[in-house]
Amino acid sequence: MKTVIEPFRIKMVEPIKLTTREQREALIRKAHHNPFLLRAEDVIIDLLTDSGTSAMSSEGWGAMMRGDESYAGARSWYRFRDTVKDIFGFEQVIPTHQGRAAEHILFSVTVKPGSIVPNNTHFDTTRANIEFVGGKPLDLPCAEADDLDSDYPFKGNMDIAALEALVAEEGPENIPVIMVTVTNNSGGGQPVSMANIRAVSRIARDAGIPFYIDACRFAENSHFIKQREAEFKTTPVIDIAREMFDYADGCTMSAKKDAFGNIGGFLCTNDAALAHQERNILILTEGFPTYGGLAGRDLEAIAVGLREILDEHYLDYRLFSTRYVVEHLRTAGIPVMAPAGGHAVYLDARRFLPHIDSLQYPGQALAVELYIEAGIRAVEIGTVMFGADPHTGEEHPARLELLRLAIPRRVYTQSHMDYVLEAIGRVWERRENIRGMRIIKAPRFLRHFTARFEWV
Numbered sequence: 403m404k405t406v407i408e409p410f411r412i413k414m415v416e417p418i419k420l421t422t423r424e425q426r427e428a429l430i431r432k433a434h435h436n437p438f439l440l441r442a443e444d445v446i447i448d449l450l451t452d453s454g455t456s457a458m459s460s461e462g463w464g465a466m467m468r469g470d471e472s473y474a475g476a477r478s479w480y481r482f483r484d485t486v487k488d489i490f491g492f493e494q495v496i497p498t499h500q501g502r503a504a505e506h507i508l509f510s511v512t513v514k515p516g517s518i519v520p521n522n523t524h525f526d527t528t529r530a531n532i533e534f535v536g537g538k539p540l541d542l543p544c545a546e547a548d549d550l551d552s553d554y555p556f557k558g559n560m561d562i563a564a565l566e567a568l569v570a571e572e573g574p575e576n577i578p579v580i581m582v583t584v585t586n587n588s589g590g591g592q593p594v595s596m597a598n599i600r601a602v603s604r605i606a607r608d609a610g611i612p613f614y615i616d617a618c619r620f621a622e623n624s625h626f627i628k629q630r631e632a633e634f635k636t637t638p639v640i641d642i643a644r645e646m647f648d649y650a651d652g653c654t655m656s657a658k659k660d661a662f663g664n665i666g667g668f669l670c671t672n673d674a675a676l677a678h679q680e681r682n683i684l685i686l687t688e689g690f691p692t693y694g695g696l697a698g699r700d701l702e703a704i705a706v707g708l709r710e711i712l713d714e715h716y717l718d719y720r721l722f723s724t725r726y727v728v729e730h731l732r733t734a735g736i737p738v739m740a741p742a743g744g745h746a747v748y749l750d751a752r753r754f755l756p757h758i759d760s761l762q763y764p765g766q767a768l769a770v771e772l773y774i775e776a777g778i779r780a781v782e783i784g785t786v787m788f789g790a791d792p793h794t795g796e797e798h799p800a801r802l803e804l805l806r807l808a809i810p811r812r813v814y815t816q817s818h819m820d821y822v823l824e825a826i827g828r829v830w831e832r833r834e835n836i837r838g839m840r841i842i843k844a845p846r847f848l849r850h851f852t853a854r855f856e857w858v
């Protein structure tokens with residue numbers, strides 16, 4: 403069959419409140435033209451994030467009823483730990499309430515003031531957690547990532563030559579951790595190849611530097627490897643994932659992504675002494691090492707989600723559904739990042755609205771128009787998010803002006819995506835009349851969450 407169906411049936415639904423264009427104009431004005439400030443119930447299709455927004459299965463919900471809420475040594479903890487060990491392969495598993503808590507603990511014990519932590523591209527919480535302890539996060543994306551149009555299959559790769567040069571120049575003593583984020587969220591949800599992971603691992607091991615994977619979307623990345631790297635064409639995805647982690651010394655994970663969790667995360671390592679230090683911080687900030695900020699029922703749900711995410715029929719559908727949107731946009735001549743990534747569609751706002759200067763936030767303008775047009779919520783990844791220096795207040799255009807439409811897992815159907823495509827098409831038709839925006843009020847740090855905007 404040519405038609406790729408959603409490989410699940412829907413047995414519980416959450417009604418969507420429909421609104422009129424006039425209502426949405428008033429609602430977005432009240433939200434100061436910042437979609438983060440809307441009430442979620444006033445959104446028709448919510449593509450703000452794929453994090454914690456996925457639909458759990460009947461197995462997942464069933465497992466929650468089994469949750470053992472004992473403070474220490476609960477059954478649910480062992481189920482969670484054994485599942486993580488089986489897939490990720492690390493000796494030490496430390497549960498956290500979400501990904502950024504794992505990052506915070508890892509960097510608290512490994513990063514010193516002045517240390518450099520390279521990554522293909524740091525996610526913003528990773529970057530902020532390194533800076534918080536005085537380290538310097540450094541992005542080393544491969545050169546192919548710069549061309550938004552090319553079909554290069556692994557635009558999430560790290561620049562291997564740049565990493566080698568960095569290690570040679572700075573010395574392993576100044577680089578406590580080398581990281582690779584799979585898939586590369588801030589770089590368009592693009593995958594990292596196994597060849598690239600092997601190369602990073604070799605450099606890290608030769609230099610004696612621990613290599614960590616930011617594993618949030620590890621299953622999507624593994625499936626991309628299966629589809630695009632000839633060597634893995636017939637390898638089960640779970641074995642691809644295992645091999646990927648085999649090259650690493652540890653990982654950080656947000657179970658809100660590729661574990662179908664509404665909350666949760668973990669930190670792994672093979673270093674028992676390091677894990678001991680990490681657990682001491684865990685007890686201080688998250689909780690006892692057998693629950694780490696999670697309820698027993700959350701541990702159960704994640705244990706189920708980690709198995710379900712590796713179902714190859716699900717992964718076929720997942721990657722197809724993102725590609726479906728991207729290919730339709732490309733056919734219509736609408737500028738979008740190619741090829742399709744795993745969890746999100748990234749509109750190229752700079753080319754969508756070429757008449758709007760970066761300092762008038764084309765991505766934000768597009769976000770507002772998409773909400774007004776059809777009640778769709780997406781997030782600007784451009785000058786609003788990255789353009790201001792929090793210390794000087796100065797603004798510079800970001801490297802890319804993108805609008806990210808992140809697709810929650812198993813939540814929306816193809817007809818929802820057709821609606822999204824129609825809405826983007828209608829905004830595209832009237833793009834010349836869209837105006838830029840200015841900020842009327844914003845905090846210094848992470849301003850995109852709460853900034854207030856007006857049209858220029």
Ligand code: F0G
Nearest residue numbers: 451453500501502525527587618656658
């Ligand atoms: N690393 C990556 C690559 C992420 O995408 C995220 C979260 C985190 C770490 C942090 O995990 O939210 O559980 O603390 N990304 C979400 C997003 C928020 O919308 O992309 P967390």
